[in-house]
Amino acid sequence: MNCLCVVENVIYACFKSSGLMWFDTKLKLWRRLVDSDGKVIFYSFNAEKMAEYEGKLAVFWSQINTDHALMKMDIRCRMIALDRVGEEIRGKMSGLVLWPHVRMTLL
Numbered sequence: 346m347n348c349l350c351v352v353e354n355v356i357y358a359c360f361k362s363s364g365l366m367w368f369d370t371k372l373k374l375w376r377r378l379v380d381s382d383g384k385v386i387f388y389s390f391n392a393e394k395m396a397e398y399e400g401k402l403a404v405f406w407s408q409i410n411t412d413h414a415l416m417k418m419d420i421r422c423r424m425i426a427l428d429r430v431g432e433e434i435r436g437k438m439s440g441l442v443l444w445p446h447v448r449m450t451l452l
Contacts, residue, residue, distance in 0.1 A: 350395035352402050352427060355434065359392035359404070365425075367434050378425075378436045386425065386436050401426050402436070 347359040356368040358375070365378040365386050378386045394405040402425040409418050426437040 347392050348395050350397060350402060352397045353400060355427075357395060357402055359395065361391060365392070365402075365404070365436070369432075371432075376434075378434065381428075381435050381437060398424065 347361060350357045357365065357378070358368070359365050360375075363375070363377065366375040367378055368374075369376050380386055392404045392406050396403045396405070404423045404425065406421050407418050408421060409416065411417075428435045428437065
């Protein structure tokens with residue numbers, strides 16, 4: 346497990362092998378976070394940090410880039426709006442709309 350976050354009393358986690366998941370307290374098991382079409386979100390995603398932001402899940406990760414002789418690290422963020430649909434929780438990825446994809450570059 347890479348990281349955990351609680352949003353509106355639901356525990357979310359990112360697992361290296363399974364991606365983003367939420368804990369179903371009724372069934373006492375982890376379930377994959379899916380989009381509105383039922384497709385798994387970030388199946389092999391490697392989040393480093395997660396945070397709650399205005400009821401949404403903010404997911405952060407870093408990516409090392411080499412630009413000629415200069416090595417830099419980009420800090421990236423994706424915002425996911427969360428909706429409960431019956432017994433499911435659906436995520437709507439909106440990071441490209443709400444926030445620029447690269448949030449910070451470290452040299």
